[in-house]
Amino acid sequence: MQLFHNYKAISKTRITVISKVGILLLALLGWFERPQVMAQANITYVEYYLDQDPGQGRGTPVTITPGVNIQNIPITINVNNISRGVHILATRARTAAGVWSFSHYWYLFRPYIELAPESVSNITKVEYFVDADPGFGNATNVPITNGTNLVDLTFNINANNLAVGPHIVGARAMSANGAWSKTNFWLFYKPYNNLAAGTTPNISRVEYFLNNDPGFGRGTALTVTPGVNLQDLTANIPVGALANGPQLLGMRALTANGNWSMTNYLMFIKPYANLTTANSPNVNQIEYFLDYDPGYGNGIQVPVTPGQNFADLTFNVNLTGILPGTHFVVARARDVNGSWSKINSWQFTIPGTAPVLESIVNGNNFCAGGALNVGFNLPATVSFNSNNLFIAQISDANGSFAAPRVIGSLRSTS
Incomplete structure (x- = not known):
């Protein structure tokens, strides 16, 4: 078998394989350790070994002409003395400065003798x-x-x-x-014996358990009429002592000859207490806010008469001063016990173009960590609701706000 191997320091190797005995090679590439590309020493020695590494300098030498970039080296390997099957071939090189490359590995396979028909x-x-x-x-x-x-x-x-x-x-x-x-x-x-209908034993016992299996014959028995096919069997299972949440029900049957069925499992949930209208606490507060949550109890109050069911409740949302664009209105309720509902939100859009605000920065010299007063002028037609969020941003050195940095914020009316 001949291998043509391209050695070059600091570069991944390129391998071309010519096989005389039908050997399959899978290349694992390596490179030299020293990174001085411009000061490479000549490659003066190349060796190979099979399966067991004898140590650097102890492999089978390959005849080469020293050079920085050695291409298309023919390596003839005698495979007559190796067993048939999978082997590992490794090659490596050494420079004149004594620097070794990493070893390059291939899997090779010496086929078994192919018998004629x-x-x-x-x-x-x-x-x-x-x-x-x-x-x-x-x-x-x-x-x-x-x-x-x-x-x-x-x-x-x-x-x-x-x-x-x-x-x-x-x-x-x-x-x-x-x-x-x-x-x-x-x-x-x-398969198990296929009993004829006339010889099928009756089902004489059905039992169930909840969550923990007490063992065959130790579950809670259901009242049944013995028969070979108990269809649509119903049973009342007391769940009063169970905790609220998911539960596991197991059921099985026993025949007259003492054979148990497999246990069938059903998952169910015992719901949490369902408050009736009679004992449900009244809702006594409803509030809403726009875009930013001011915190529970700090929203805009909706006048309501305390009650338990506010179906189709409508209220007016003050949009004075809200800038054009996409916004959210969010509402929630609280009962007399102080429990808040989940929030309900709706998205809406105000058409138009937002007004341009002119920033005014007072002062010429600023110190790191010092206060910076930022003001702005509004068109006469623009006003704001309470609890607006004002954010101050600074541009980059070129005056671009493509990726501005936030330097401060204020939640205020103006």
Whole structure:
């Protein structure tokens, strides 16, 4: 086998492979450790090894002409003395300064001898076993006609002595020269007896449990009329002692001959207390705000008469001074016990163009950490509601506000 390997310091390597014996190579690339590209020393030595690293300088040397960039090095490797199968080939180089490259690795495969069709041995034996492998040659023999290719071979397995349930069958073959194939496995299932309708035992007991299984026969029994098919069975299950939230119900049945069914599970939720109108506390406060939450109790109050159900409640929202653009109105309620509802929000848009505010900065000299007064002039037609948020931003050195930095904010009316 010949390899043509491109060595160059500080660069990933490029590999071209020419194989004389059909060897498969997978390259793992490496590079030299020293980063001085402009002062590279010549590569003066290249070596390779197979499988076991003998240490730097102890591999098989490769004849080269020293140079900074050595391309297309033919490396002839004698594979006659290695076993058939997978191996690792590694190569590395050393510069005149004594610096070693990383090792470059490839997986290679020396194939097994390919037999000619006329030399393939007949299959002379096929055997199988169930569950436990008795060893090669000790399983149950399958009658066959000797041949090199037994296609669609079928055989019967005696399952009378097997327990009902899942099993594994393994089958394999042996050639005339004593070579065994790999063992092939299949999973199969011996079903339970299919009882006739007249012999099916009655279901004599049904029981259930909640959350924790007490064991077969120890659950809470349901009143049933024995029969082979209990359809649409209903039962009242007391849940008064259960905590509110998710619960697990398990149910199973027992036949007259003592066989239990599988346990069936159902998940259910015991709801939290449902307050009736009679004991629900009155709602005595409703408030709303625009865009920014001022905090519970600090919104704009909606006049209401305390009550329990405010269906289709309408109220006017003061939009005076709200700038054009997209906004949110948010409302919530509180009962006499001080409990707040979840918020309800709606999005709306005010058409138009927002007014331009002219900033006025007083002063010429400013110190880091010092106070900076920022004012602005409003058009005469613009006014603000209470609790507006004013934000001061500073541009970059070029005066651009594409990515402004916030230097302060104020929540105020003006």
